[in-house]
Amino acid sequence: MLTLKGNPAGKRKARSKVYGLRTFLDPGCPANFYEAFRDNIRHFLRECADVEERTTAGMPTWCTLLVDERCGAVVPLYTVEESAYHSATPFCDYCRCSGNLSLSLSYCHLGWSHHLVSKRRYHLIIPSDNDWDKPLRSDAFFLHNHLFHALLHCNGFGHLIFLNGREGGSKFISGSRIMDLFDRLCTALRIRAVSLEDVSRKGSIDLRLLLSLSHGAPWFARWGYRFLRGSYGVTQEAYDRAIRFLASLDLDDLIKNVADGAQNRELRRIVFAYRNMCLPDRHTPPLVTVRDLLRFLLDLKRRPPQQTPPALKTLPPPLPLPPTPSPLLLPASSSRRSTKKTGRKGCRDFARVAAELQSRWPVRRLHTSAQVVVDALKKHGRRMTRQEVREAARLTIGDTGLLDFVLKSLGDCIVGGHIVRRVSNPATRVLEFSLEEMPSTVVATEPEPEPEPGPEQEQEVVEVARPTWHSARQVERDLAALCRGLLAAQPEAGGIVMHAKHWVKEWELQDDVDDRLRFLVMWMPNPEELQELTRLLAPPEVVVMEATASVGELMEEAETALRDTYCALEGFTAEEMKGVEGEPWEAVLLGGAESGSKIWVRGEGADMNCDLMYEGGPDTWSVGCACGARDDDGERMVACDACDVWHHTRCAGIPDGQPVPPIFYCARCRRSAVAAGDMME
Incomplete structure (x- = not known):
């Protein structure tokens, strides 16, 4: 851990903790977190963050400074605690859209809209580069220019809302680096599941x-996210x-x-x-x-x-001829003798031809265009007329003037280890191009005889035009x-x-080296409360106990966890427990419960009429679209004015961008109305 004098993030404190961006929240760095998330996040804020003197819209705010070990940039990570009781938006739209969850968490079947409203949720924010030295704005939750924004409920379920990185304008930190940090944070603090909408x-x-x-x-699969x-x-x-x-x-x-x-x-x-x-x-x-x-x-x-x-x-690289002559690289005189024996016209290296041509195109472009012509001839494997070569090369070369110039200069030239021949067909009198493999005795020749080079002179080699x-x-x-x-x-x-678009990652409940017991505590409504339930039961809460804990201590801790987490269970009193046997003073391990077991707790005091009951809000609505959707997926929808079932506007024939009609009837209700009219007639 490092300490800096003069906080780079607004200089709000004389001294501040600074951690390495690439190692922060690795195991033991700076601490280990063994409790449930609702307790670990508090421990994290005490140990790894500084309280900001200025709140965010009245909500307490902490800042953790992270320095990139390579470029030296100091990145502020803000944590804002939002209370459901005082929030302008106490319900969670992201939970409502995280539907159809079918993971190994067997208690999650229809998404998270049935979760009870958590008392607290934590916003993790890395602002844009230009705002690093400024306090968070009061409307920070609604800005779209953050490099990173995640929302974590105190029950351990969360959502990744924004991730921008360099594509969002950052000069110092990439999206991959931010995802690495977020994944380590979720693992260290014992997050249970995180959902996201992939529009990257x-x-x-x-x-x-x-x-x-x-x-x-997709990209997020690198960190273990899978299709939701x-x-x-x-x-x-x-x-x-x-x-x-x-x-x-x-x-x-x-x-x-x-x-x-x-x-x-x-x-x-x-x-x-x-x-x-x-x-x-x-x-x-x-x-x-x-x-x-x-x-x-x-x-x-x-x-x-x-x-x-x-x-x-x-x-082969364009190197000078070694002292010992090579059969592939011979002096020009040897080349000329070879061409006389074979009776074929001599050829020149196109690299040298291009260098000597007086053209408005650079030599490099001439090389490239010649190689494209050769590749077209190789692909067809036969003679091609000039027009055929031109049409094939035009798929790659858009400049027809350049292409015509190269075709005019390419006859009897060596390109890429091949000899390009340009001859007139005696039958059709049409100019045709063909390829010949360059034999070991054929090399580039010059049109004019040159003296034999001396022993100290470098001799030319064939340089291959590269794609x-x-x-x-x-x-x-x-x-x-x-x-x-x-x-x-x-x-x-x-x-x-x-x-x-919708992906999720879950973290399984695991035992650690601390030898403590971890249970999944499920609230079990009594018969009267069960009749008032309109949705599935909420997921269980994680409770961590010492190995020597008694049955009574487990019940007390389960009651505390439920009261501390959910608004509707703030007055809950545990009276009965299932899943573990024994008297209150007897050890939990003797009651047949092992670490990782599910424990059911029943009692009194649950507020079934609580205004903050479910994360999906108080409305109960039904989705029955023709595409097969049975839950809100975040796409634009319209409700039928007859049956009150919601449908995608696109599936209902309403184009994107077109307003929803004031009165809408789904296809089924329209058919029913038509059938009823026919019967009346």
């Missing part, structure tokens, strides 16, 4: 589409099926399915260009499917610009174009992947 983008690319197709899972549910009734099975179909889609079939002419040409250019780039590399598999191309592009984008591509590492190595920006543009083309060609499967 990289520029104009939706990452959930790009990474699902290239690696089989999709919008518009998308299920895990449908999502997996769509991923398999799109990832294995043949690139040639993809191009055929794109109807738009401009988009079709763009896809053809992308596929042709990157397939040609793979040709020199025997270790790179051919680009056949969508996943092949996406992975190749992502690998290309990550490689530093100055790094030599693996596809080109096997090509274009695209910049990261160009690769990113091509990735975006490929994703757009994929959605246009396969809108149904692509839409399923795009609608798979």
Whole structure:
């Protein structure tokens, strides 16, 4: 742990604790947290944060300073405690939209809207770079420019709301670094589950589409998040099926399915260009499917610009001739004698030809264009007319003037280890291009005889024109174009992947080296309370006890945990316990309960008429959309004025952006009305 004089975050204190951003909340750094989350978060604020003198809209605020060990930037992590009793929004919209949860937590079946309202929730916020030296604004909960914003209920369930990182404008901290920090925090403080809505983008690319197709899972899967549910009734099975179909889609079939002419040409250019780039590399598999191309592009984008591509590492560097003559590199006179014996016209290295040509294009572009022509000839494997070569090369080279200039200068030249021949077909009198493998005795020759070089002179070598190595920006543009083309060609499967937005990660209850007992305590309503329940029971609370604890102490701790966590159970008094046997003074372990067991607690004092009962709010509403959705998924909905069942506006035929009609009837009610009218007639 470090200490700095003069707090960088507003200089609110003379001294402040500062922790390493990359190691903070690793095991034992700065402490271990063995209790339930509701107690661990308090311990965390006491040990690892400083109380801010200024509150956030009247709510107590703490600040933890984290220094990036590499760049030295000091990042403020704010924690704001919000009380449900004093909050303007005591219910949780994120819990209501975290529906269809079907995890190993067997008590969670229909999302979190049935959770009892927690007394406290904690907002974790890292502001944007420009606000690091300012206190949090009173409206900080509603700003969208934070680098990070998470909401954690005191019962251990939470939501990741915002994550921006460098894409959000940060100059110092990436989204991956923030996710690493958040994951360590959740693990250390014993969070039980975190949900999120994945709308992550990289520029104009939706990452959930790009990474699902290239690696089989979205970006958040790196930290253990898995599919919770999709919008518009998308299920895990449908999502997996769509991923398999799109990832294995043949690139040639993809191009055929794109109807738009401009988009079709763009896809053809992308596929042709990157397939040609793979040709020199025997270790790179051919680009056949969508996943092949996406992975190749992502690998290309990550490689530093100055790094030599693996596809080109096997090509010989342009080095001078060694002292001992090589059969592959001979003096010009030997080359001329060789060409006389073979009876073929001599050839020149196009690298030298390009350097001597007086053109408005740089030599490097001439090299690249010549290599594209050679790749087109190699792909077709036969003679091609000038027009055929020109059309094939235009898929990669947009400058027709450059292409015509290269074709005019390319006859009898060596490019990439091949000899390009340009001859007139005697039958058709049409100019044709062909390729010849360069034999070991054929090298670049000069048009004019030159004297034999002396022993001290360096002799020329053939320098191979190398394929274009695209910049990261160009690769990113091509990735975006490929994703757009994929959605246009396969809108149904692509839409399923795009609608798979809701993901979750859970942390199982685990025993630690402290030898203490951990139980899941479930509130069990009495018969009268059970009749007043309108939703499923809330999840159990975690209770941590010493190994020598008695049955009576466990009941007291269970009562304290429930009263401390939920508004409706603030006056609860435990009277009966199931799951453990024995008298109050007897040891828990003797009563048949083991660590990790579920304990049921019944008593009196639960407020069944509490205004703050369920996180989903007091309204009871039903979703029954034609797409299969049976719970709120965060998409725009409209309620039927006859049956009061909610439907997606898109599924009801109301386009996005169009206002909802003042009176709406679902398809079933319209059919019923028509049938009733027919009967009346």
